[in-house]
Amino acid sequence: MGTRTAHRASSSSSSFSSSKQHWMYDVFLSFRGEDTRNSFTGHLYMALREAGINAFFDNNELSRGEYITAKLVTAIQGSRISVVIFSRRYAESSRCLDELVKIMDCRTTLGQTVMPIFYDIDPSDVREQRGSFAQAFEKHEENLLGRDNKVVRWRAALIEAANLSGWDLRNTADGYEAKFIREIIEGITRWLLMNETISSVVDYAVGLNSRVQDLSNYLDVGSDDVRIVGILGMGGTGKTTLARAIYNQFYHSFEGKSLLLNVRETAKKPNGLKRMQEQILSDILKPTKIGRVDINVLKTRLRCRRVLIIIDDVDHKDQLNALATNRDSFGPGSRIIITTRDKHLLELFQVDKIYHAQEMNEEEGLELFSWHAFKNNRPNAGYFKLSKCVVAYCGGLPLALEVLGSFLFRRSTREWKSTLDKLRKIPAGDVQKQLKISFDGLSDGKERDIFLDISCFFIGMNRNYVTQILDGCGFFPEIGLSVLIERCLITVSEENKLMMHDLLRDMGREIVYEESLNDPRNCSRLWHSEDVTDVLKTESGTEEIQGVTLNLLRSEKATFSTHAFTNMKKLRLLKLNYVELTGEYKYLSRKLRWLCWHGFPLKIIPNDFDQQNLVAMDLRYSNLRHVWKDSEQLLEKLKILNLSHSYHLLESPNFSKLPNLETLILKGCKSLSKVHQSIGHLERLASVNFKDCRVLKDLPRSFYKSKSIETLILVGCWEFENLAEDLGDMVSLTTILADNTAIRKIPSSIVRLKNLKYLSLCSLRWRSPFNCLPCPFWSLQLPRPYRKSNNLFPPSLRGLYSLRELHLRSCYLFHDAPTDLESLKSLEELDLGCNSFHCPPYFSGLSKLEHLSLDNCNLTDEEIDSMNLGSLPSLLFLNLEGNSFCCLPDLSSLSKLDCLMLNDCTNLHEMPKLPTSLTQMEANYCTALQTMPDFSKMTNVDTLHLSHSHKLIEFPGLDTALDSMRLIRMEGCTNISSTVKKNLLQVLSILNIYAYMHKHFILLHHKVN
Secondary structure (H helix, E strand, O other), X not given: OHHHOOOOOOOOOOOOOOOOOOOOEEEEEEOOHHHHOOOHHHHHHHHHHHOOOOEEOOOOOOOOOOOOOHHHHHHHHOEEEEEXXXXXXXXXXXXXXXXXXXXXXXXXXXXXXXXXXXXXXXXXXXXXXXXXXXXXXHHHHHHOOOOHHHHHHHHHHXXXXXXXXXXXXXXXXXXXXXXXXXXXXHHHHHHHHHHOOHHHOOOOOOOHHHHHHHHHHHHOEOEOOOEEEEEEOOOOOOHHHHHHHHHHHHHHHOOEEEEEOOHHHHOOOOOHHHHHHHHHHHHHHOOOOOOOOOHXXXXXXXXXXXXXXXXXXXXXXXXXXXXOOOHHHOOOOOEEEEEEOOHHHHHHOOOOEEEEOOOOOHHHHHHHHHHHHHOOOOOOOOOHHHHHHHHHHHOOOHHHHHHHHHHHOOOOHHHHHHHHHHHOOOOOHHHHHHHHHHXXXXXXXXXXXXXXXXXHHHOOOEHHHHHHHHHHOOOOHHHHHHHHHHOOOOEEOOOOEEEOOXXXXXXXXXXXXXXXXXXXXXXXXXXXXXXXXXXXXXOOOOOOOOEEEEEOOHHHOEEEEHHHHOOOOOOOEEEEEOEEEEOOHHHOOOOOOEEEOOOOOOOOOOOOOOOOOOOEEEOOOOOOOOOOOOOOOOOOOOOEEEOOOOOOOOEOOOHHHOOOOOEEEOOOOOOOOEOOHHHHHOOOOOEEEOOOOOOOOOOOHHHHHOOOOOEEEOOOOOOOOEOOHHHXXXXXXOEEEOOOOOOOEOOHHHHHOOOOOEEEOOOOOOOOOOOOOOOOOHHHHOOHHHOOOOOOOOOOOOOOOOOOEXXXXXXXXXXXXXXXXXXXXXXXXXXXXXXOOOOOOOOOOOOOOOEEEOOOOOOOHHHHHHOOHHHOOOOOEEEOOOOOOOEOOOOOOOOOOOEEEOOOOOOOOEOOOOOOOOOEEEOOOOOOOOEOOOOOOOOOOOEEEOOOOOOOOEOOOHHHHHHHOOEEEEOOOOOOOHHHHHHHHXXXXXXXXXXXXXXXXXXXXXXXX
């Protein structure tokens, strides 16, 4: 497939030139047949062939007359290099001399390269026509009386050719012809390698050069290890194109090479694998007699050779076992490149590196599309917006850009618009056929069901959430999702969301339509709003339907009868956002595993809602006041209950009917005041989210008996005051997030939470002595004797050995800041900003701490010195903004510090030596700062902000540091010295060059003259 796709690369793509020369041959051999045909030139020709160089050799194929024929002229014009072999009797042949004149003309007009070889004659004899050449020209002048112009052209051609760089047998390789030929082959190979155009692989090589460079870094051609590299990507991303480009770039550097394209299809043919084994041996060993071929022969015959082998489009381990063997099968320096859509195959074969072939970005996609649609690198006038729409549809897939671009070539804007309308409903056929190969390669029906479910319903949803639903469907999603990821059919984002290329999504949905003969009533899955609306209105649903989604906006409410679901006996997945159903709920399928119904209209779930197989119920933004009342329903399989933003919900459900609940989400239920005591009896409950439940004051005592809860979120529970002393019994807790609550005291039992990793208690809402709502900074305005502690923490935190993150911003920590922070050996991130300490914390012993925030803590010189900041060996980020100290402590020992924040330190006037590891520093509005520390060794600094530090005068070492900087901002620094001005002006003089080469390089200054 990839052989037919144009390729992608990074934004530094090189565009295709439509006027490129198409060469028939790499080398044209010009020689006098009687002298060297069956000796030197014959041997040279065979060596060229074995090196994979396409050479033209006139072996009695053309007439031997005295005049060069049209076919011979065509061969000369179609060759990249002409190699002229000057022998002793070369000049006796008028035909050879005519060939030479034509060759030198092509050098001038076509840019052809000419390489002379002086076989058994001195170059000066050729250049000056001496010796045998003088004798030959005497005869020519006698025979060509009156035709002196021809002789003049011959002489001029000889002089020009003899002055070119070439090879002289007498002065090369001690006269040994075999070594001489080897040096010629190496020289021609080097030339071809340097002048190889990647664009020869495809018609429009948009960005291919940089992709080849990226992959070249993985290959490291020239090192002696045997390296196997995989190129992985979904169909249509140009994996084959990239592999072929690499082959063209490097094949000259190997003793043997083989390019096996379309292995997947070839392996299906009779004896397909054996034929490919034979091809590898034939390509590498050339005419050598091979005999019997099997895997052992491959290993034996290739073990001592440095080879380059491309194995393209592999889809089964048997193919790799038969063709790629293993590292011991090839000689030192060998490189094996495998392209596939299946990551698991590459991992199974233990490749050294996996290169991911990514889609094109918008700029690259538009250029590639334009080459196919307009034969230009940009859209024609009047087509720009339409072109961007097509490129957006293609989603950076080279194959789709090529197919659609070619289809739309020379069509009117009306036809373009019609095509776009069609694509929104019916995907492009040629593209879908290629993409469907990956789907057809799935050997398991469950994996196919998972793919179709995701393409129709679950794109963009959390992987864990979808896994639980699919597991309830009996699809074994843990292995199934892994297979789909390995086959490049789905991806997982950094946020753990399932993602899919738009064209793969469309391909999956088209499969569903095709299976039902395009009749929505018989589709296994319904997602198109028009189809769903029609089926529900006409109550024409059938037993084939497994999933339905109708995702309306709040303003688009629609009403249907529950009777419409009567025949949907296999319905597993149902999404009805902002839909109203009238009638009895008993008509809903008992096989439902997922119910997503945002805007659920009822105040209470009716008693005939009997869904014993339901795994996940999502009723966000519902009108529920109570979940259900006096119901005997047992939702035994329910694992996820999400009632978020049910603003009228007064109390949680009775959990005794939900024995296997694992995730409870009641976020934004602002009327929720009571949590049922049965929550403490849920033995599998792992995550509880009460975020923004503003009137919730506490949790039942039974809650703290849970041995399974791992995550507790209370952020934004304004009225929540007390965590029970039994908190320490919740042995599984790893996360407590309680920002913006009214918690006054952390129970001392918290130190028993050996698994606690994340604790956040920022912006606590306890009341001030003046009975007003707190402001994060009000306490900082009081004189220290009047600041009162809230005794938030127990005397010691010793025991929280797993704690990684502790966030205590704006907690009014005056006297009771944790005094034994050094006991938190696993701490990586600590935020104590916006507090004011009577006894500042001491940080010695926090060997793993990477991020520390102490901003706006009103720290003095004594206090910041006492903290011993220099004893944090792993610190990467330090925020000291808005403090009162005058002198920054010595931080030079922080060898890993990457970012230092000093903004608004208005008393700061002195900085000692800084760590040379810094890449970013901000010291804006440091209005007392006059002298910067010596920056001559600060060669890693990338970004420096010093704006509005208006007293700044001296900046030693700036000229050295500027070489590595990408961004420096110094607005309002009006008093800098003449030396600093000079350094800045030197940068300003090349600002335009940097702005062109590095778009993010900016120098902002104020009155530097």
